[in-house]
Amino acid sequence: MKLIRSALAGLALAASLAGAASNTALAETTLTVHYPMPGFFKDVMDTISQKFMSEHPDIKIVFASPSPTYEDGLQLILRQAGTAEMPDITFIGLNRLRVVAERGISVDLKPFVDKDGHMAEQGFSDHILGLAQFGGQQAGLAFATSNPIMYLNADLVRKAGGNPDTPPKTWDEVLALGAKIKALGDGVDGIDFRWQGDDWMFSALLFGAGGDMLSADEKKVAFDGQEGLAAFTLVQRMVKEGGMPVFTKSAGEQAFVAGKVGLEFQTTGALRNTIKNVGDKFEMRTAPIPLLDPAKGQLPTGGNAAVMLTRDPAKQQAAWEFIKFAAGPYGASMVVPGTGYVPNNELAAKSPEYLGDFYAKNPLFRAGLEQMPKMRPWYAFPGSNGVKVTQTIVDNLSRVVEQSATPEEALADAADEVQKLLPRR
Helix, strand or coil: CHHHHHHHHHHHHHHHHHHHHHHHHHHCEEEEECCECHHHHHHHHHHHHHHHHHHCCCEEEEECCCECCHHHHHHHHHHHCCCCCCCCEEEEEHHHHHHHHHCCCCCCCHHHHHHHCCCHHHCCCHHHHHCCEECCEECCEEEEEECEEEEEEHHHHHHCCCCCCCCCCCHHHHHHHHHHHHCCCCCCEEEEECCCCCCHHHHHHHHHCCCCCECCCCCCECCCCHHHHHHHHHHHHHHHCCCCCCCCHHHHHHHHHCCCEEEEEEEHHHHHHHHHHHCCCCCEEEEECCCCCCCCCCEEEEEEEEEECCCCHHHHHHHHHHHHHHCCHHHHHHHHHHHCCECCCHHHHHCCCCCHHHHHHCHHHHHHHHCHHHEEECCCCCCCCHHHHHHHHHHHHHHHHCCCCCHHHHHHHHHHHHHHHCCCC
């Protein structure tokens, strides 16, 4: 009888443990997360997710296959919207965030922000939150953010009579130094300005002059005023005065890292790769990009935002916790050193616990940090023709660079074509 009682007690204990394990498994929330550009973000995402799961053992992160680009990622989410294949969380390029917000695909995070009540204490200032807001919605939380900066070949700057310790602070100074570098000969060019691909660098000039893409009601083009003309004219001056060649994006990258370009203007997001590719070929420096209007000028914010997609109430709180963690100080402290993106979180930028000491030891990363107060959202055009609008602006800038049209002609054509592509209301 004692053996029987012991056996029954053992079975009861085993059943109890099995039940507890079953309840634990049921309590665990699994989140499927999608992200783009694995070359930039795979290691970062792996690190963030492992740290998050160690602090939240009841939440499991599973990654969907990443997309090669922001645009590919957006198209994937648009196809999967409303289906069982749609992930719970994704990361959307800031200039395409509007698409998922206006179509009701993303979950408005404003109720979560309001309920939290302590966002500023966690490094999410109103300015940072505003980078991912559209139409009264908090469409996401900015995850990886960038702004355009100036890269300098300090060796060429010195040969041209300049001082890399006091880099140009105005565009007139940039053009003058670019001309001197170009005059060195030996296949050296003065300036490379990344105007190709999208409207981001044009935004840097337009916003830097205090301008806007569209009117406040988004019915009319606004970049065709004096600010837009100043931007188009500056591009022409880069060619005629500053020694800027007609480079493709890849050719410009290769020329700079080979030591054949003095001053390069592009995203901070390329900083880590540029440092690696330059190696010890020459001394590289970085500096803030000049603004056409230092008082009113601002800069576009590149990068992406973490977006909640799940409509399952049981998953939403877990998704919010992961989004806030990834976009928070720990996430930022992983993204910045691994890429060159600027901190999307003010606590991460200032606290020695995260990135405070990093900037002291890595001065090349400071230029983007210094420009954070000037950052504004990368403008997302309304309607379904956003990609065509972007290409229209790039094509007309190309005419100026190739000197087949004056700034006035190219700007007028760009404004006319973009106006026709805007939604008719």
